[in-house]
Amino acid sequence: MSRIVYVNGEYLPEGEAKVSIFDRGFLMADGIYEVTSVLEGKLVDFEGHVLRLQRSLSELDMASPVDMDELLTIHRELVARNELDEGGVYLQITRGAPADRDFVFPDPAETPSTIVMFTQSKNLANAPSVQTGISVISIEDLRWGRRDIKTVQLLYPSMGKMMAKKAGADDAWLVEDGFVTEGTSNNAYIVKGGKIITRQLSNDILHGITRAAVLRFASEAQMEVEERLFSIEEAQQADEAFITSATTFVQPVVKIDGETVGTGTPGPVAMRLREIYLDESRKAAI
Structure with a gap:
């Protein structure tokens, strides 16, 4: 058809x-x-x-x-x-x-x-990569300054994904002034001591719809959330890392610039958030 x-x-x-x-x-x-x-x-x-x-x-x-x-x-x-x-x-x-x-x-x-x-x-709910986690590389963020507007100016994010592919990774995290802004097509997070850390909203990142839902569900589940800057080095030393987007929901990240994050497997916080998000989204879908 x-x-x-x-x-x-x-x-x-x-x-x-x-x-x-x-x-x-x-x-x-x-x-x-x-x-x-x-x-x-x-x-x-x-x-x-x-x-x-x-x-x-x-x-x-x-x-x-x-x-x-x-x-x-x-x-x-x-x-x-x-x-x-x-x-x-x-x-x-x-x-x-x-x-x-x-x-x-x-x-x-x-x-x-x-x-x-x-x-x-597309297979969203049971994507195979969820069970293994993905790897990311870091690249300089060279996009325009209004990343909060969801425009079709996607050349540099596409280039970032190709840089990652060439390096044998799955995706790239963008870095500006020493701190992670976001992924090429997703918001970025780390977990330290059970606390979820992600960059605060501004013109520097897309105001993710999945991001908003996940953070709301995290708070409702009594998980601690801190919105602040974090570096690649801090992310590499975190207990967990993950991304969110409309098509990946919550996707664990297990390697950053070749360095293993945590145990090198999808962490419990990311997997629990994914479970909650899918459950709540199915209930509220129209």
Whole structure:
């Protein structure tokens, strides 16, 4: 069955989906995106993703081509049409396709925003890497300063993942002024003496929807959380390390720059948080 995608109000077979060569998402990376996970055919943390989408639109002074209630309808329709049980729905909104290339923003009254959405089938809940943990390398954080906006400017994170692959690792943690900001597509954490440590929110990192949920669940489970800076050296000496994102949920990290973290196996705090997150997300999914 051909995958059905959504483009500017139409549901189409993926082979028939097209956007203009003048679309600013293509020419300028002038766009934002969200990825909402799907478990058992239901959307996880949908409200959080929509609220962050609205914030990204506002920060970039970009118009939304649909209202937020319509987004839920489209998400559900794509999940149904593609018979998606587990995976994700990718959503991208750009500033649209003006008549020609120009650095100046087009008038939104004349150039409507572009919206595209598609599903991706993926094993999320029982990914094999959860049982073994992943390894990361550290690289310099060379991204722009507004990482809190979820833009489609993903070249450097992609380069970071390729650097990790070349080094025989699974991913990379980005470092700025001696401290970890986040992973290439995830938030980063360490555990010391049972305490969960992660960088505080600012323009320097993405305000992760899964991050917010995991920290809330951790507090409800009487786990201690400290939001502060930490270095690669501190992370290597921690008891545990892990990442969170919409598609990895809670993923243990067992090696950093070749140094084993803790016992070198997924730690109890990360695994417990993953269990709680999956249980609570399944209950609240819509």
